[in-house]
Amino acid sequence: MTESVVPPSPARTYLVGGAVRDCLLGLPVHERDWVVVGSTPEAMRAAGFRQADPEFPVFRHPRTGEEYALARRETKVGEGYRGFRVDAGPEVSLEEDLARRDLTINAMAEDEQGRLIDPYGGEEDLRQGLLRHVTPAFAEDPVRLLRIARFAARFGGYGFRVAHGTHRLMKAMVRQGAVAELRPERIWRELHKALGYPQPWRFFEVLHACGALAELMPGLDRLMTSGHGGADVAAVPIQALQRISQKAATPEARLAALLLQTPDALETISRRLGIPRKALEPARLARELWPRVRDLHRLDAVQREDLLERMHAWRRDGRFDALLAVFAAQPNAPAGVADLARAREAGLGVDVEALQAQGYQGAALGQALKAARVAAIAGAGGG
Numbered sequence: 001m002t003e004s005v006v007p008p009s010p011a012r013t014y015l016v017g018g019a020v021r022d023c024l025l026g027l028p029v030h031e032r033d034w035v036v037v038g039s040t041p042e043a044m045r046a047a048g049f050r051q052a053d054p055e056f057p058v059f060r061h062p063r064t065g066e067e068y069a070l071a072r073r074e075t076k077v078g079e080g081y082r083g084f085r086v087d088a089g090p091e092v093s094l095e096e097d098l099a100r101r102d103l104t105i106n107a108m109a110e111d112e113q114g115r116l117i118d119p120y121g122g123e124e125d126l127r128q129g130l131l132r133h134v135t136p137a138f139a140e141d142p143v144r145l146l147r148i149a150r151f152a153a154r155f156g157g158y159g160f161r162v163a164h165g166t167h168r169l170m171k172a173m174v175r176q177g178a179v180a181e182l183r184p185e186r187i188w189r190e191l192h193k194a195l196g197y198p199q200p201w202r203f204f205e206v207l208h209a210c211g212a213l214a215e216l217m218p219g220l221d222r223l224m225t226s227g228h229g230g231a232d233v234a235a236v237p238i239q240a241l242q243r244i245s246q247k248a249a250t251p252e253a254r255l256a257a258l259l260l261q262t263p264d265a266l267e268t269i270s271r272r273l274g275i276p277r278k279a280l281e282p283a284r285l286a287r288e289l290w291p292r293v294r295d296l297h298r299l300d301a302v303q304r305e306d307l308l309e310r311m312h313a314w315r316r317d318g319r320f321d322a323l324l325a326v327f328a329a330q331p332n333a334p335a336g337v338a339d340l341a342r343a344r345e346a347g348l349g350v351d352v353e354a355l356q357a358q359g360y361q362g363a364a365l366g367q368a369l370k371a372a373r374v375a376a377i378a379g380a381g382g383g
Helices: 018-024 041-046 094-099 122-128 136-140 143-158 164-175 184-195 201-210 218-225 236-244 251-259 266-273 277-294 301-310 319-328 335-348 352-357 362-379
Strands: 012-016 033-037 050-053 056-060 067-070 073-076 084-087
Touching: 012 018, 012 094, 018 122, 033 094, 041 050, 041 056, 041 067, 136 164, 143 164, 143 184, 143 201, 164 201, 184 201, 184 251, 184 266, 201 218, 201 236, 218 236, 236 251, 236 319, 251 277, 251 319, 266 277, 277 301, 277 319, 301 335, 301 362, 319 335, 335 362, 352 362
Parallel strands: 033 067
Antiparallel strands: 012 033, 050 056, 056 067, 073 084
């Protein structure tokens, strides 16, 4: 094996996909993917590249670790995103490789001189803010329903929207059973990414518009269909997601804000969307505590201390702040939610060492600490 770190001659290498798109948008490029035209797996391995996936002609650069994929065609032969026959011979052209991609804005390339290669109009769609499919083969991969919804979440702030023709194609995919082909773990992967983007509610809006959300989260879909609060007012869960997204909240906290008042059962959502148990835990706890938070004005100091205990208020691991953000994001949250932060600070001000100095130990110390916190909360106006 040689020490060469460039694809073997006479192969030609092109920068493709997201790196080209983000550069044209003026966004930072965090990772680069490459397509190699005119080479073979044997030649790539001989040149020092490591094959990343035994089922696909994708290789890792021996120094940078960046992906170099042989130009390939894909033919649908079965269900799911793995149900494709891959042809990656040296005769496959760059244009053929770009044609198999999902959206025109992801189907651009740059050659080694930095010249843009754009056979499907991606640059113009960037200017117009359109998420448009490259070819009708878009419909062959059901995961693309999720990907286009995720791109809407990522680029919604730039005014991007789904092109009319692509929207019609997505609706046809749903009618033909594409949602049933989606694996839960893949749904969660795309959803988790979308929840970390600036406008995560766009993910659900796009899936609602094409009909996919009715199969994935029928309760939320019904709320969105009913025009809850009026035709121009988003459903309560979407409003909550919009509000919490204005903060530096984790994807799990954003998910909890969305699910708090969504009718779908959490177990059903977890099963359909492949949400890991740990990721769903904030939503479970938020739902459990919401009735008490909603009636916060009726709670006395003892009940507030118990609520704060359940919210992990006496720990500084971020869980209390996340739950408080989930509750505060609800459009029908009680005015006193912000008072929970003040009550917490009062409780945290209790001097544990002073109690120990008074002789309290073990269970007695715990009881004295609880009583002192209740008194501090009452003194701070918390009941």
